[in-house]
Amino acid sequence: MPHILLLLSLLTSAVACAGDVMQSEKVRFEVSVLTRGLTHPWSLAFLPDGRMLVTERPGRLRLLGRDGLLQPEPVAGTPAVIARGQGGLLDVALHPDFVRTGWVYLAYAGAEDRGSSTQVVRGKLTDDAGVLRLTQLQQIYRQKPAGSSDVHYGARLVFDKQGGLHIAQGERGEMQRAQQLDDLAGKSIRLLDDGRYPPDNPFAGRKGAHPAIYSLGHRNMQGAALNPQTGEIWATEHGPQGGDELNILRAGRNYGWPVITYGANYGSGSKIGEGTTKAGMEQPIHQWTPSIAPSGLAFYAGSAFPAWRGNLFAGALKYQMLVRLELDGDRVIHEERLLQNRYGRIRDVRTGPDGLIYLLTDEEDGALLRLSPVPR
Template sequence: MTGFAVGAEQPPIRSERENFRIEVVAAGLEHPWSVAFLPDGRYLVMERPGRLRVIDADGRLDPRPVAGIPAVSARGQGGLLDVVLHPGFAGNGWVYLSYAGAGEGGVGTEVLRGRWVSDRAGNRLVDVQVIYRQWPKSDGGVHFGSRLVFDRAGLLHVTQGDRGEMARAQRLDDLAGKLVRLHDDGGIPADNPWRGVAGARPEIFSVGHRSMQGAALHPVTGELWTHEHGPQGGDEINVARIGRNYGWPVITFGVNYGIGTKIGVGTQREGLEQPLHQWTPSIAPSGMAFYTGDRFPGWRGNLFVGALKFQMLVRLELDGERVVREERLLTGREGRIRDVRQGPDGLLYLLTDASNGKLLRLVPVSTP
């Protein structure tokens, strides 16, 4: 860990394509999991224990959490998970949150939306509506996911996990271990692949996922790319396509924890998707962003993935849907990287998952 203070300038870091330094935008965040950018230059940051925080453009953290956030189940990997703005936020003010919500039978991934209000009385969400609940709920504190991504048609994709009960990922009457797709109000799109199929959940877009903690739209194709945790090995990047089965737990490149025994039938089976890229040993990926800005021209078109294990930022060079080069940055330097986003200023932003977590940004440096 560097220990640099907020506002302190660090020495340049050299990478293969660009040189940069890290700026600490804000610190004092309790296990921050996601960041969104308000049009007025402020940042919304989710703290996993259940608070949505506001950081102003100068890095000042508002001591008052955003009001109107309901209680969440903050245990294990559960809590507040992701925050995104509606594509039409400037006109409608909708903010979307995913979180671990308690209910009959236990806990599961849920999504709500609320309208953003910021005035002299403070920051708050009003007209709060729960638009999605994972069903059935279950005990346990792992594999909630979750990332929220709007596609170019304005449909909302919600990544999830199998809740630590692997067989659920293949069941069509169960929402665990699925990528779901919704209208912005929680309605079901007419072309969802299992809509109208007896016994199947109509929200499902794709099946066979273990725990997806990263998702981003490809800047050219508009397709959704996701990544997910494998067990002991077999972390995956996939292109999410409608009606596809991504294999968990029938196929995986990972093995059972501790004992190293095979899971399922091996690494491939007819009719099940192969990952675009996989990591063995695991890196524990979290957060993902394509870089499309002008501030780092040498990184344009690259895919960036945060990693909890090895505490690093992974840069992937792509040739279509093929990873042709991987560079590992910041290994062991800043702690566990939980989220990765490109800001409206063309810079890369990171969140560190710690009891004193930080919002960081990568700034280009011209080095002779």
């Protein structure tokens, strides 16, 4: 009987509610709640048939139908996670040739040397008589050294157009680690799809530097997306008290943390580092002061919203909003704030195969939202 009641509850929670209709600067759209009852959902990936994989921070990988219907049992075979503070099961991504390989990639906080670290595994998604499971689980990345805190794990996974896997991370709350080339914290990482280090990584062969490092000087990246026009990876990261950043991750570049920042120390507001600029260190494409706590990131290239094509969308935990950025090449020329304080903390942003925009809210009773166009 309890299982029947649970199933009925899930079915009820997964029915799309009549949505709110809103008018933005360029588009009239409807927000529909497809699913509630997700526990701190963190990331969303679309399977080729339109179904969705969603991570929940306590450690569950959930399957949702194309209509948002939440399946009662989580996907089996996921790794053990440390679900404390900002840790837990974080990003999910599919191999670029998923139809052939079946590989699903998961980023999470895992145990490491009496502490914890950002880690990545991959496993093959299999369906055994309707029971989904990850099999052939392979650990392909462990951030070393471990950290003792439970903050600033990151982490986002993005494949580039050459099939390289980029891991956008944090510095585990130990700011000086971001500048140390023998330490993987506070770096973006570039791997081959099986975890090997590409021989053309910028620090490969350099004495005292780890060959997996792609860029350095990052505080806590929680959004990353491939620019479909240029093939570059764009990423958002949390500043301290102010100074949230949007950056383009380029090989061998130093993004400054904690030497330069537009943020300040919490509480006192005192200066961090040497100021906001320094020779040899990158300036952000865009920065937010006061902080918005940016998370999921997505370029819009669909057909459902022609007026938004080419725009960049960022979820924001603070102010509970979706931020739309208009671009001119590598410059942000306009910002619009949507859904502010309406639905909760926006953790992830994705474009679906139907060209609609899907959002996850990071709450104890988290939701999957869908943005659809409404004719004027």
